Amino acid sequence: MIKVGIVGGTGYTGVELLRLLAQHPDVSVEAITSRSEAGVKVAEMYPNLRGHYDSLAFSEPDAALLGDMDAVFFATPHGVAHALAGDLLARGTRVIDLSADFRLRDIPEWEAWYGQPHGAPELLKEAVYGLPEVHRDAIKNARLVAVPGCYPTAVQLGFLPLLQADMIDPGQLIADCKTGVTGAGRGAKVGSLLAEASESFKAYAANGHRHLPEIRQGLAEAYKGDINLTFVPHLTPMIRGIHATLYGQLTAEPDDLQALFETYYANEPFVDVMPAGSHPETRSVKGNNTCRLAVHRPGNGNTVVVLSVIDNLVKGASGQAIQNLNLMFGLDENLGLKAPALMP
Numbered sequence: 001m002i003k004v005g006i007v008g009g010t011g012y013t014g015v016e017l018l019r020l021l022a023q024h025p026d027v028s029v030e031a032i033t034s035r036s037e038a039g040v041k042v043a044e045m046y047p048n049l050r051g052h053y054d055s056l057a058f059s060e061p062d063a064a065l066l067g068d069m070d071a072v073f074f075a076t077p078h079g080v081a082h083a084l085a086g087d088l089l090a091r092g093t094r095v096i097d098l099s100a101d102f103r104l105r106d107i108p109e110w111e112a113w114y115g116q117p118h119g120a121p122e123l124l125k126e127a128v129y130g131l132p133e134v135h136r137d138a139i140k141n142a143r144l145v146a147v148p149g150c151y152p153t154a155v156q157l158g159f160l161p162l163l164q165a166d167m168i169d170p171g172q173l174i175a176d177c178k179t180g181v182t183g184a185g186r187g188a189k190v191g192s193l194l195a196e197a198s199e200s201f202k203a204y205a206a207n208g209h210r211h212l213p214e215i216r217q218g219l220a221e222a223y224k225g226d227i228n229l230t231f232v233p234h235l236t237p238m239i240r241g242i243h244a245t246l247y248g249q250l251t252a253e254p255d256d257l258q259a260l261f262e263t264y265y266a267n268e269p270f271v272d273v274m275p276a277g278s279h280p281e282t283r284s285v286k287g288n289n290t291c292r293l294a295v296h297r298p299g300n301g302n303t304v305v306v307l308s309v310i311d312n313l314v315k316g317a318s319g320q321a322i323q324n325l326n327l328m329f330g331l332d333e334n335l336g337l338k339a340p341a342l343m344p
C-alpha cells in the first residue's frame with residue numbers, strides 16, 4: 001500500500017481526493033490536515049465518506065507526520081506548498097501540489113500574478129508540470145509534480161492538436177471559458193453566495209487572470225514558439241464543471257480536423273474526442289476524470305472552434321493529481337479513476 005497524506009483536507013479538492021482515493025486499491029490515506037477542524041473525524045464532517053474513513057481524523061499540518069508518508073498532496077492556497085515541500089522531499093516523501101506554487105517557471109512572473117514572493121525557487125528546477133498528455137515520461141520519474149490549473153487543463157488539451165500540427169495561427173488564440181462556483185474554493189466569499197451566483201452569469205478577470213501565464217507557458221512549450229492568447233473566464237450558476245470554447249484561425253486547409261484530434265488522443269485514457277458535430281456537456285464529466293472534446297469548423301470557414309469540458313474538481317484538480325500519483329508510482333494510470341460520470 002502507498003501511504004499518502006493530504007494537506008488541506010477540508011477544502012473542495014481535498015474532499016474530492018478522499019472520495020476518489022476511497023476506491024483506489026493501492027493507496028491508503030493515513031494523514032489529513034486542517035487547522036480549523038483538527039481533531040474532527042473526516043466522516044463526521046463529510047457523511048458521504050462514512051464507512052470509508054471511519055478512524056481518520058483531521059490533524060494540524062506536521063512535517064514529521066507528513067514526512068512518514070510515501071506521497072503528500074497539497075490541496076491548499078498558494079504559498080503553503082512552498083513552505084513545506086522542501087522538508088518533505090528531504091525526508092523522501094513525494095509531493096503532488098494542486099496549487100499553483102510550482103506551475104510557472106518564471107519566478108518574477110509567478111510573483112507578479114500571485115502577489116507574494118516565491119517561497120521555494122530552489123525546487124523549481126525539479127518540478128514537473130503534471131499534464132500527463134504532454135509530460136507523461138517526466139512525471140514517471142518526478143519527486144515533485146505541479147498539477148495544472150482547471151482552466152489551463154481544459155484550454156491546453158483543446159488547442160494542443162491544432163498547434164502541434166501547425167494548423168492555426170499561434171498569434172490569434174481565443175479561450176472563452178465558464179466555470180462552476182466550486183472553482184472558488186470552500187471558503188466563505190460573497191461572490192459564492194446562492195443569491196449572488198445563481199440566476200446570473202458574468203465574466204471576470206477579463207483584463208488578466210492568473211491562469212493566462214500558465215496556459216501561455218504550456219502552449220508555447222508545446223508549439224516551440226511564442227503564442228498570443230485572449231482568455232476570458234466566466235462564472236456560471238453550476239456547482240462543478242468547466243466549459244471552454246476555443247477559437248483558432250486556420251493557416252492551412254486541413255485534411256480532416258476530426259481525424260487529427262482522434263489520432264492525437266488515440267492512446268489517451270482520459271481524453272475523449274467525441275463524434276463529429278457533438279456538443280459536450282459539463283454534466284457528462286461530472287465526478288469523472290475525462291476531458292471531452294469536440295471540434296467544429298463553422299460554415300467551412302477559416303475559424304476552427306474546439307469545445308472542451310472537464311470537471312474542475314476532477315480532471316481540473318484531484319483526479320488529475322491521482323493520475324499523476326499513479327504514474328509516479330508505476331501503477332495503472334486508471335486506478336481510482338474508473339467510475340463514469342454522474343448523469344443527470
Ligand SMILES: NC(=O)C1=CN([C@@H]2O[C@H](COP(=O)(O)OP(=O)(O)OC[C@H]3O[C@@H](n4cnc5c(N)ncnc54)[C@H](OP(=O)(O)O)[C@@H]3O)[C@@H](O)[C@H]2O)C=CC1
Binds near residue numbers: 009076098148317
Ligand atoms: N476548486 C477548484 O476547482 C480547484 C482548485 N485548485 C487549487 O487547489 C488548491 C485548493 O483548492 P480548494 O480545495 O478549492 O480550496 P479550499 O479553500 O476549498 O480549501 C483550502 C484547504 O487548505 C487548508 N489551508 C488553508 N490555509 C492553509 C495553510 N496556511 N496551511 C495549511 N492548510 C491550509 C484549509 O483548511 P484549514 O484552513 O482548516 O487548514 C482547507 O482545507 C488551491 O490552490 C486552488 O487554487 C486547483 C484546481 C481547481
Ligand SMILES: CC(=O)N[C@@H](CCC(=O)OP(=O)(O)O)C(=O)O
Binds near residue numbers: 098148150151183211
Ligand atoms: C470561480 C473561481 O473563482 N474560480 C477560480 C478558479 C481557479 C482555481 O481553481 O485555481 P487554480 O487552478 O489556479 O489553483 C478562479 O478563477 O480563480
